[in-house]
Amino acid sequence: MKKHGGMRPQDIAILLAIIAKGEEPWMMKDIAVELGISASEVSESLNRSYVAGLIDKPKRKVMRQALLEFLIHGLRYVFPQEPGAIVRGVPTAISTAPLDKLIMSNEKLVWPYAKGTVRGQSIEPLYPSVVEACVKNSELHELLALVDALRVGKVRERELAKVELEKRILNGR
Structure with missing residues (x-):
């Protein structure tokens, strides 16, 4: 596994896409197609999310409480945004x-x-x-x-x- 190197914005989008599927089974290629992200980037993202404790070891189940904590307490500091034009x-x-x-x-x-x-x-x-x-x-x-x-x-x-x-x-x- 590669060195973590920090979360990236697409990691959040990928985890939320998995949550949006509910109980529906999914494959990495399905997430890639749905989000318009390459399959290799989805794989790398899931690796980063595993290291961060946001998805389980088989990379099938989002650690929902951990993700929620990150979203509520850290997201606006890590991926800030201000309204533009x-x-x-x-x-x-x-x-x-x-x-x-x-x-x-x-x-x-x-x-x-x-x-x-x-x-x-x-x-x-x-x-x-x-x-x-x-x-x-x-x-x-x-x-x-x-x-x-x-x-x-x-x-x-x-x-x-x-x-x-x-x-x-x-x-x-």
Whole structure:
């Protein structure tokens, strides 16, 4: 196994894609195709996640409590983000489900995406190809949007995202 070298943003996207599958069996190649990431990068990512204690030794089961702790307490420091220019894209953070029902805001946050239908301040996604995956997979979209709320949100927004992530990661919804 290679030296760890630290977590990368796509590692979080890959772990959340596995969680979004629920009880559905998956293979590395399926995750790679779904996220638009090479199979070798998925393999390397799962190795990094194993060393970090975020997935079990056979690399089949996400260590949900550990992942949740990392997301809540470390993600915004390791992969920080600030809203940027106004662009067309796919809504994220407080601008899409489930937080858009809990927080009323005229502010729109989006991942830049040429085929997007919403204009708002740009937020760089954890990995560029996940936007396309989220357009096709609403469960993954919600998980990554909640993660973005942790990265860019104010205290109340982060607290609401934390509660929603706990439901989805620990309880399966």
